[in-house]
Amino acid sequence: MKIQEIQAEIVDEFSMFDDWDERFQYVIDLGKSLPLIDEKYKTEENTIKGCQSKVWLHAEENGDKIVFTADSDAIITKGIIAILIRAFSNQKASDILEAEMQFIDEIGLKEHLSPTRANGLVSMIKQIKMYAFAFNSKHN
Amino acid sequence: MYFCVQIFHTKMLDITKIRADFPILSQKVNGKPLVYFDNGATSQKPQIVIDAISKYYQEINANIHRGVHTLSQLATDAYEASRKKIQNHINAEFSHEVLFTSGTTHGINLVASGFASILKPGDEVVVSALEHHSNIVPWQMLCEKTGAILKVIPMNEKGELIMDAYDKLLSDQTKIVTVNHISNALGTINPIKYMIEKAHAVGAAILIDGAQAVPHLKPDVQDLDCDFYVFSGHKICGPTGTGILYGKESWLNKLPPYQGGGEMIKEVTFEKTTYADLPHKFEAGTPNIAGGIVLGTAIDYLNSIGFDNIQQQEKELLQYATEKLLEIEGLKIFGTSEQKTSVISFNIEGIHPYDIGMIVDKMGIAVRTGHHCAQPIMAHFCIPGTVRASFAFYNTKEEIDLMVEAVKKAKTMLS
Incomplete structure (x- = not known):
């Protein structure tokens, strides 16, 4: 599936929720549901330090695609990571570079991506784009 | 207590x-x-403080300490009256021992920077494990610059500083101790009177970071006998960007100016500049005049309660x-x-x-x-x-x- 299609799917899922607490509960459950990164990749090098919560991000090449795995010590942050990974992992570098972040706004989680939240998510998105940029430069 | x-x-x-x-x-x-429980970060402001800011700009805004015109006189008088008010509030001996700053961080940096001309390699600076970064980093920078050594007073599981360990850290090498009156992260009230006595007993100066104390109590700097006491205005219902550094006259005379500029000079030639007397020596440039005046209003408000x-x-x-x-x-x-x-x-x-x-x-x-x-x-x-x-x-x-x-x-x- 293309990034845009996955994003539309996520927006659709979130449209079921009327209240903030239902949306939060869904994000929390996403955060709890899966181990997002192999423990061995939780290295200092892969750490993105937010002021409040920590994020780990690991990238691997898979043919012409990039596979991202990530984690956080805070569960809401981790839930949002699960959403971002679903949208951006296993995609072509050029698609990742072109992708918009509008969908986060549409699912009512924009506040979590504000730089003032200091949860590491903004840096994580930058890092995802950096990996895609580096991948592109290497192969073109 | x-x-x-x-x-x-x-x-x-x-x-x-x-x-x-x-x-x-x-x-x-x-x-x-709204349930506002982030008062440790900053307090909210009463209407009387908000109004006083507008009133200053509406009625007496002018630069201070240099104009001969009426508005400048009025603004200067209001600013200096606020300084006196704060002097009384903290019971400082002289009003020129009360310096306006932009906040606690500014006050600490001013003192730490001044100690660069006093410390020698091997001298010791004592901080505590309970400090805010703003009472750690300026001293680390000072130690890097001078070759002095940073010593840390440890704390126990309750979040209290261990006084036995403090006593052992002090020596002839100790030149300054810097500790908060009340911890921002845990709320612990430190036994600063004891700590001040002990620091003085080895001939060291002591700075008290009062940022988290002044919302709750009135410090008496003469009774405490501290050499420096710093705090911010915005945590006591005053405007952001205001603060106070109290320093004993003898220490303020000993420390070099922090910033050069207007207001802090007596005479300037290209060969040599002589510095103004206290408090102006440390108040270079146009200060936060409205803020300084309204800090006095905020203190009046708290005292009225x-x-x-x-x-x-x-x-x-x-x-x-x-x-x-x-x-x-x-x-x-x-x-x-x-x-x-x-x-x-x-x-x-x-x-x-x-x-x-x-x-x-x-x-x-x-x-x-x-x-x-x-x-x-x-x-x-x-x-x-x-x-x-x-x-x-x-x-x-x-x-x-x-x-x-x-x-x-x-x-x-x-x-």
């Missing part, structure tokens, strides 16, 4: 009336009534909130000294403080989460941070009930 309130001298505060002084408190946040009353109200809030929060299973409070102010730093087992903060915010509760700019304290307890609720005299038990309900909901959602 500071909460040993003399019941007979206090009256019950009319909290409803006091809350009406603070327009922001009647706001809704995320559709819920009375610090005995403030302490009484905050003590009740602290006790009530501590009891209610501890009813939540798995909740642990960090900072359990008998001597503490109305600050509760806590975590719930297995839950990240950031997650709790995010959820209670949705319910209108403003608490601080994170390391509170005191990472060494968090490292001591092996935690990434805490949720910190800090109460002011305008808070109520009903608000505490709302917070406790919100924390319970967060716990259910996150468990």
